[in-house]
Amino acid sequence: MKTILLVAENEFYLAIRHPLIIIIACILFCIAILNGVASGKLVTSADVHHIDDNDHFLSVGLSNTLFYTAVLLTSMATILGIITISDEKTSGTIHTLITKSLYRRDIMMGKYIGMSAILLLVTIIVVMLCVSMIMIFYGGPGSISEMLIRVGSYIFTLYIINEFSLSIAMLIAIVTNNLFSSLVYAGTLLWFEWFLLIPKFFCNIKLILPAEMFMAIMEGNYNGFLFETLTPYSVWITHSMPLIIFTLAMTITTLLINLIIFNNYET
Amino acid sequence: MRNIINISKKEFADFIGNPSIIVIVIVYLLVVLASVLNINDTLQGSSDQYNISANILQSLIRTLTIYGSIIGIIIGYSSILCEKQNNAINTIIVKPLYRDTIVNGKLISCAAVMLCISSLATLIFISSIFILCNQSIIQVIIVIWDKILVVYTLSFLYLLFFLSLSMLMSILIKKQSISFLLCIILVFVFNNIIPGIGVAGNLAIIFDSDRQLITYIISGTSLDWVFINLVGYGFYDPAKNIIDVLSSCWFDVIKFIYLPLITIILCYIAFIRRDIV
Numbered sequence: 001m002k003t004i005l006l007v008a009e010n011e012f013y014l015a016i017r018h019p020l021i022i023i024i025a026c027i028l029f030c031i032a033i034l035n036g037v038a039s040g041k042l043v044t045s046a047d048v049h050h051i052d053d054n055d056h057f058l059s060v061g062l063s064n065t066l067f068y069t070a071v072l073l074t075s076m077a078t079i080l081g082i083i084t085i086s087d088e089k090t091s092g093t094i095h096t097l098i099t100k101s102l103y104r105r106d107i108m109m110g111k112y113i114g115m116s117a118i119l120l121l122v123t124i125i126v127v128m129l130c131v132s133m134i135m136i137f138y139g140g141p142g143s144i145s146e147m148l149i150r151v152g153s154y155i156f157t158l159y160i161i162n163e164f165s166l167s168i169a170m171l172i173a174i175v176t177n178n179l180f181s182s183l184v185y186a187g188t189l190l191w192f193e194w195f196l197l198i199p200k201f202f203c204n205i206k207l208i209l210p211a212e213m214f215m216a217i218m219e220g221n222y223n224g225f226l227f228e229t230l231t232p233y234s235v236w237i238t239h240s241m242p243l244i245i246f247t248l249a250m251t252i253t254t255l256l257i258n259l260i261i262f263n264n265y266e267t
Numbered sequence: 268m269r270n271i272i273n274i275s276k277k278e279f280a281d282f283i284g285n286p287s288i289i290v291i292v293i294v295y296l297l298v299v300l301a302s303v304l305n306i307n308d309t310l311q312g313s314s315d316q317y318n319i320s321a322n323i324l325q326s327l328i329r330t331l332t333i334y335g336s337i338i339g340i341i342i343g344y345s346s347i348l349c350e351k352q353n354n355a356i357n358t359i360i361v362k363p364l365y366r367d368t369i370v371n372g373k374l375i376s377c378a379a380v381m382l383c384i385s386s387l388a389t390l391i392f393i394s395s396i397f398i399l400c401n402q403s404i405i406q407v408i409i410v411i412w413d414k415i416l417v418v419y420t421l422s423f424l425y426l427l428f429f430l431s432l433s434m435l436m437s438i439l440i441k442k443q444s445i446s447f448l449l450c451i452i453l454v455f456v457f458n459n460i461i462p463g464i465g466v467a468g469n470l471a472i473i474f475d476s477d478r479q480l481i482t483y484i485i486s487g488t489s490l491d492w493v494f495i496n497l498v499g500y501g502f503y504d505p506a507k508n509i510i511d512v513l514s515s516c517w518f519d520v521i522k523f524i525y526l527p528l529i530t531i532i533l534c535y536i537a538f539i540r541r542d543i544v
Contacts, residue, residue, distance in 0.1 A: 020445055020448055024452065027460070031465050031466075034465070034466065034469045035465075037469070037473055038469035038472040038473050041472050042472050064464055065465075068459070068460055068463075071455060071459075072455075075448075075452060075455070083444055087444055179444060180287060180443075183444060183447045183448065184287045184288070184291060185291075187340070187451050188294065188337055188341070190451065192294075192298065192334070195333050195334065196334070197301075197302070197329070
């Protein structure tokens with residue numbers, strides 16, 4: 001366990017200073033601040049003109065940032081997955097790492113845990129920033145407990161989707177031989193998963209695409225959106241729980257596949 | 268001139284022979300087919316000409332621009348990366364060739380590859396509609412053939428912009444993983460976040476009195492927004508003459524010419540002046 005944590009700590013400090021991570025984090029912070037400032041007028045106007053009994057703090061204020069936050073965080077997860085493996089393969093440091101007295105599974109798990117820690121940190125900071133900015137410029141939510149449980153579920157959903165994206169990106173980086181291929185495949189997957197309109201009879205493809213899973217979980221498997229307070233939380237959790245468990249299972253499966261392939265990796 | 272053609276031929280052959288690019292192009296063409304299946308699902312039983320025309324043109328625009336832009340980014344990026352990776356670019360630069368000959372050859376080959384891919388995608392799109400869709404949809408295709416040509420041309424210029432942008436990023440940024448991924452992030456930011464609710468929408472709400480002006484100025488920087496604005500000029504209406512539509516929105520359409528031109532000129536300047544290592 002100690003070796004895994006050592007590798008994780010090293011990966012954490014290396015990745016947190018990566019320019020792309022800093023750029024994405026800055027973009028997310030700017031969007032959160034801008035959304036917060038605008039929510040003072042936007043959410044107030046929604047309170048007056050859209051009387052639908054939803055708490056507009058969540059259904060208007062926080063849901064405005066949902067798409068951009070999700071896309072940028074999954075981009076960050078994909079970038080982390082690629083740089084942790086492909087950059088090392090390109091620079092040749094992976095050969096040095098493999099010759100050390102470390103189990104290969106410890107190296108892979110350490111990398112995964114290090115990247116996951118960054119994703120968790122950034123997800124919590126960004127969502128908390130969004131919430132606090134809306135509170136400053138608009139005011140508090142109708143019910144603090146309702147807000148806490150729904151925002152907590154949102155952070156958890158974002159995090160597990162990021163974990164799924166991270167494990168897929170690491171799989172692509174391990175399987176491909178060079179940096180160009182891993183960047184091209186990961187970049188294309190990232191692009192199409194967020195922008196592709198899937199035909200109805202391919203709808204089951206959502207089970208392997210993190211973006212589609214995220215939307216399905218947030219929509220409560222199309223039975224009620226998490227941020228609409230008219231839908232009881234118990235209804236949302238009942239319908240989303242199978243998808244959440246499935247996503248976690250897919251993440252663990254992908255991670256195990258990564259471990260097997262990396263164990264057999266010939267330098 | 269002969270040197271430019273030789274370099275273009277070599278680059279073109281490199282693209283065609285790259286397995287990763289072939290795989291991505293095949294995936295893209297499958298996505299084109301998926302778009303046609305979506306149209307068929309959406310327009311089942313519909314006979315309203317405007318609805319059919321709007322769906323076809325929107326789907327074609329989406330297929331060629333949003334889905335195709337990743338192909339443009341990959342092509343532009345790979346034209347510089349493949350040589351940097353093999354250190355061939357240092358060898359080429361010391362040869363008795365002007366640097367602008369090299370960059371001309373690369374740009375011509377990238378544009379030729381992009382033209383082939385977008386032509387193939389458009390042909391597959393149209394022919395799949397003829398094969399899979401019903402007679403009412405096929406009749407509308409025959410009526411709006413001129414608008415399809417305009418969409419094809421504007422989409423090619425749109426893709427040229429992203430192609431030259433990714434080439435520029437590859438030349439300017441030494442670390443290749445950063446240049447490619449940064450290009451994708453920037454495309455997303457400039458096409459979705461800035462013209463959308465993220466920036467333009469929020470700024471318009473903050474500066475309430477000038478909402479429309481702010482939205483127009485900020486969103487107008489995005490080429491995607493120009494396509495969205497074409498609806499307002501009656502572009503999707505099969506009864507409207509294409510010349511009348513284009514003449515009323517020429518100020519927006521001209522962005523498709525000067526934006527790719529700016530990025531191509533910047534590529535020239537960067538490649539000629541910068542030390543490539």
